[in-house]
Amino acid sequence: MSGKVMTAKDALYEPPGPRTKKKILIGTVLSLLSFAFLLALMIRRFYLTGQLDPKYWFFFGRLSTWRFIAKGLIGTVEAAFAAGAMAFAAGFAMMLGRIGKSRFLRFAATVLVDFTRGVPTLLFIYFFFLVVPQFGWKLSAFWKITLPVAISASGLVAEQLRSGVNAVPKGQREAALSIGMTDRQTFYRVIFPQAIRYVIPSLIAEMVIVFKDTTFAYVVNFPDLMQNAKVLISNYDALLSIYLVVAVIYILINYSLNRLSTKAEKLLSGKQKQGS
Amino acid sequence: MEKDQNSSVKPVPVIELRHVDKHFGQLHVLKDINLQVKKGEVVVVIGPSGSGKSTLCRTMNRLEPIDSGEILIDGEVIPEEGRELARLRAKVGMVFQSFNLFAHKTILDNVTMGPVEVLRKSKKEARQEAMELLKRVGVDSQASKVPAQLSGGQQQRVAIARSLAMHPKAILFDEPTSALDPEMIGEVLEVMTRLASEGMTMVVVTHEMNFARRVAHRVLFMDGGSILEENTPEEFFTNPRTQRARDFLNSIQNH
Ligand SMILES: Nc1ncnc2c1ncn2[C@@H]1O[C@H](COP(=O)(O)OP(=O)(O)OP(=O)(O)O)[C@@H](O)[C@H]1O
Ligand SMILES: [Mg+2]
Numbered sequence: 001m002s003g004k005v006m007t008a009k010d011a012l013y014e015p016p017g018p019r020t021k022k023k024i025l026i027g028t029v030l031s032l033l034s035f036a037f038l039l040a041l042m043i044r045r046f047y048l049t050g051q052l053d054p055k056y057w058f059f060f061g062r063l064s065t066w067r068f069i070a071k072g073l074i075g076t077v078e079a080a081f082a083a084g085a086m087a088f089a090a091g092f093a094m095m096l097g098r099i100g101k102s103r104f105l106r107f108a109a110t111v112l113v114d115f116t117r118g119v120p121t122l123l124f125i126y127f128f129f130l131v132v133p134q135f136g137w138k139l140s141a142f143w144k145i146t147l148p149v150a151i152s153a154s155g156l157v158a159e160q161l162r163s164g165v166n167a168v169p170k171g172q173r174e175a176a177l178s179i180g181m182t183d184r185q186t187f188y189r190v191i192f193p194q195a196i197r198y199v200i201p202s203l204i205a206e207m208v209i210v211f212k213d214t215t216f217a218y219v220v221n222f223p224d225l226m227q228n229a230k231v232l233i234s235n236y237d238a239l240l241s242i243y244l245v246v247a248v249i250y251i252l253i254n255y256s257l258n259r260l261s262t263k264a265e266k267l268l269s270g271k272q273k274q275g276s
Numbered sequence: 277m278e279k280d281q282n283s284s285v286k287p288v289p290v291i292e293l294r295h296v297d298k299h300f301g302q303l304h305v306l307k308d309i310n311l312q313v314k315k316g317e318v319v320v321v322i323g324p325s326g327s328g329k330s331t332l333c334r335t336m337n338r339l340e341p342i343d344s345g346e347i348l349i350d351g352e353v354i355p356e357e358g359r360e361l362a363r364l365r366a367k368v369g370m371v372f373q374s375f376n377l378f379a380h381k382t383i384l385d386n387v388t389m390g391p392v393e394v395l396r397k398s399k400k401e402a403r404q405e406a407m408e409l410l411k412r413v414g415v416d417s418q419a420s421k422v423p424a425q426l427s428g429g430q431q432q433r434v435a436i437a438r439s440l441a442m443h444p445k446a447i448l449f450d451e452p453t454s455a456l457d458p459e460m461i462g463e464v465l466e467v468m469t470r471l472a473s474e475g476m477t478m479v480v481v482t483h484e485m486n487f488a489r490r491v492a493h494r495v496l497f498m499d500g501g502s503i504l505e506e507n508t509p510e511e512f513f514t515n516p517r518t519q520r521a522r523d524f525l526n527s528i529q530n531h
Contacts, residue, residue, distance in 0.1 A: 171376035174339050175435075179390035179442055180366025182359060189393060194380050 046240070056238040060245070065232065072228030073249065079146050079214045079224055084207055086150035091157025098162055109158070116155035121213045124148030129220050141222035149213040153206060160202050164195035201265035208254045215250075225249065288351040290315050290446045290477045291336055291368070296345035298335060305331045306342070307501040313446065316475045320488040320509070323498035324524055329481040332498065333450045336479065337368045350445055366394050369439025369447035373454050375431040377423035383410065383434050384419040390442045402441070409437040413467050429460025433467055446477035453484060485528065489513055497521045 016024060046052050059065045097109025125148040132139060139147070168191050176186040217224035229246045233239050289312040298306040305328045313319050321329050334340040336347060338354050338361060347354045349364045377386050387406035391397040397405075410416040413433035415426070423431055432452055439447050449468065453461040465487050472478055472491045482488060488495055488509055495512040497505040497520075505518050516522050 169376075169379075171372055171374050172378065175370075175372065175376035175378065175438075176389075177339060177362075178337055178365060178368075178370035179438065180362050180394040181390070182362045185393050189389065190378055190380075197380065 051240050056236075056241040059232070059236050059238075060241075068228055068232065069225065069245070069249075072223060072225035075217070075222065075228075076211070076214050076224040076226070079142065079149070079217060079222065080207065080211045082142075083146040083149040083153065083214065084210050086146065087153035087157050087206075087210065088203070090150065090154035091161060094154060094158035095161040095165070098158065099165060113155040113158050116151055116153075117159070119152070121149060121152040122216055122219070124151050125216050125219050141217075141220050144220035145214060145217045145222045145224070149210055149216070152213060153210050156206060156209075157203065160199045160206065161195065164197075164199035165191055167198050168194045197268045200268060201261045204257055204261035204264060208257050211250070211253055211257070287315060289313055289348070290317075290350060291479065292346075292348040292351075293336070294346045294348070296335060296347060297343045298331065298340065299343055305501050306335065309345070309503060311496070311503065313477060313479060315445075315477055317493050318472045318476075318478045318480065318491055319494050319496060320492035321479065321481045321496045321498060322483070322485075322488065322524075323496075323504075324527075327498040328501045329498055330450050333370075333448050333479060333481050336448055337365045337370055339370070362394070366390070366442050367445045369442060369444035371432070371435050371439060371447060371449045371452045373451040375423070375428070375435045375455070377431055377434055377438070379423055382420050382422055383415065383426070386423070386434060387438050387441050390438065395442070406437070406441060409440050410434070412440075413437045414463070427460060428456045429463045432456065432460075432464045436464075436467055436471070440471075446479065447471070449478065449480040449482070451481050451483070453482065483528070485513070497524070499524070 043052070094109045094112055097105040098113065100106060100109075125145065128139065128144045128148050172190050172194065173186055176190040177183075181189065214224055215226040218227040218230055221227065225246060229242050232242050236242075291311070291313040293309050293311040296306055296309040297304075309332065321332065323329055331340055335342050337349075338347065338356075341356065349367050352364060354364050355361050377383075378389065381389065384403065384406055387409060388399065388402040391402040391405065392399055407416055407419065410419055413436055415430050415433050415437070418426055418430060418434075423434070426434065436447075436452075452468070453464050456464065461484070465484060468478070468480070468487070469491055480487075480492070492509045495505075495507050495509050496503050497507075497512065497516070497518070499520050505512065505516065505521050507517065511517075512521070513525065516525060
C-alpha cells in the first residue's frame with residue numbers, strides 16, 4: 001500500500017520527457033500485469049479454499065450492511081479529522097517552543113517531540129484506555145482514540161512545521177525586521193505563511209498515518225470502520241471478504257489523500273514561482 | 277523629539293555610531309567605528325571583500341548585534357530588543373543585495389505591508405500611497421504580480437519603494453546592484469540618484485565607482501574592519517591618502 005504511494009509521488013516531481021514517458025508506460029503495463037496476476041492467484045486461492053462461497057458474500061447485497069460500513073467510515077473520518085486538527089495545534093505549539101528564545105521551552109519542546117515520535121501509538125491508547133480512567137477522568141470512546149492518535153502525530157507535525165520555517169530564506173526575516181515589524185509580526189505575517197506553503201503537502205501525507213492509526217479504535221470500542229468490520233465479521237462469520245472490502249476503502253482514502261498532497265504541492269510551488 | 281536648528285543647537289545626525297566593536301567569534305569585523313551621517317547626506321562605503329561593509333550596514337539597524345559601543349538613530353540609542361528597537365528600525369530603510377521581497381505577497385502588498393502592520397495606516401490609504409511610490413520607481417504596471425514574476429531590476433526598485441513607504445529618515449543600501457545584469461543596474465542606480473537629489477539620507481555599499489563619484493557626498497574606505505579613509509569623492513578617487521586605498525582602486529580599475 002505505502003509502496004505504491006511513494007512511487008506515485010516521486011514520479012510526479014519532474015515533467016517527464018518522451019523517454020521517461022515511454023519508461024512510465026512500460027512500468028505501468030508491467031505493474032498492471034503483475035497486479036492482475038496476483039489478483040488471479042488470490043481469486044484462485046479463494047476459490048480453492050471455498051472463500052468464494054455465497055455465504056461469505058451475500059450480505060454485501062444488503063443495504064443495512066453498507067449502512068453499517070458507512071457509519072463506521074464516518075466514525076473513522078471524524079476521529080481522523082479531530083485527531084489531525086489537535087495534532088496540528090499541539091505540533092504548532094511544540095514548534096513554537098523549539099524555535100523560541102526561551103531555553104527551557106526549547107528543551108521541553110524537544111523532549112516532547114522526541115517522546116511523542118518515539119512511543120508507539122498503541123501505548124498512548126492503552127494509557128488513555130487503562131491509566132487515565134484510574135484517575136477518575138471519564139473519557140468517551142471518541143476521545144480515548146483521538147487524543148492518543150493526535151499526541152502520537154503531534155511531534156511529527158512539529159518537526160514538519162519547523163523544517164518549513166527553516167526553509168524560508170533568512171532575507172525574508174531581515175526584510176520584515178527592517179521595515180520595523182516586531183518578531184511576532186515577522187513570524188506570523190512573513191515567515192509562517194511561507195513555511196506552511198512548503199509543508200502543506202507533507203502535512204496532508206501525514207494524515208494518511210493518522211487515518212491508519214485510527215484503526216486502533218477497536219481497542220477502546222469506538223465504532224470506526226475497523227470496529228464495525230469486526231462486528232460484521234462475527235455476525236456473518238466471514239473474515240476475508242469483509243477485510244478485503246474494508247482494505248479497499250482504506251486504500252481509496254489514502255490514495256486520495258496522496259493525490260491531494262501531490263496536487264497541493266504542484267499548486268503551491270507553481271503559485272510561488274509564477275504567482276497566478 | 278526633534279528640536280531642529282532654530283534653538284541654535286547642532287543638528288542631530290540621522291545615524292551615529294560611537295565606538296562600535298563587533299566580533300564574529302575570533303574575527304574582529306568592526307574595530308572602533310565612529311561615524312556620523314547627517315541629514316540629506318549620501319555616504320558611499322567601499323572596500324575589498326570581507327572588509328566588513330555589509331556588517332557595518334547591518335549593524336546600523338541592528339540586524340547584527342554589536343559587542344560594544346552605541347548606535348543612535350535620530351539621537352536615540354538603539355536598544356538591543358523589543359518594541360523600541362522595532363520602532364527605531366522603521367525609521368531606517370534597508371535595501372538588500374538579494375532584494376528580499378516577500379515571496380508570498382503581491383508587489384502592491386509588499387509595499388503596503390509596513391504601513392499597514394507597523395504604521396497602522398488604513399489599507400486604502402496605504403494602497404493609494406503604494407501605487408504612487410510604485411509609479412515613482414516605474415513598476416506600477418506590475419502591482420498585482422508576485423516578486424518571482426519580475427526582473428531583478430524591477431524587484432530591486434520595488435524594494436526601494438517598500439522602504440520609502442515607511443517614510444524613513446535614511447535608507448541603507450547593501451550592494452543593491454551586485455545581483456543584477458548590467459542592463460538592470462542602470463535603472464536601479466537612476467532611482468537611487470533621484471532619491472539622493474531629493475535629499476534622502478543614504479548609506480550605500482557599492483562597487484559602482486561612477487555612482488560614488490557622481491552622487492556621494494562622502495566616501496568611506498573600509499579594510500580589515502576599520503574605516504581607513506574618509507574623504508570627498510573627488511579627493512578619494514584622484515588622490516587617496518592611504519596606500520591600501522590606492523591599491524584597492526588600482527585593482528578594480530585594472531579589471
Ligand atoms: N554571520 C557571520 N558569521 C561569521 N562570520 C561572518 C558572518 N558574516 C560575515 N562574516 C565575516 O565577517 C567578515 C566581514 O563580512 P562582510 O559581509 O561585512 O564583508 P563585506 O565587506 O560586506 O564583503 P563583500 O564585499 O564580500 O560583501 C568576513 O570575513 C565574513 O566572512
Ligand atoms: Mg557585503
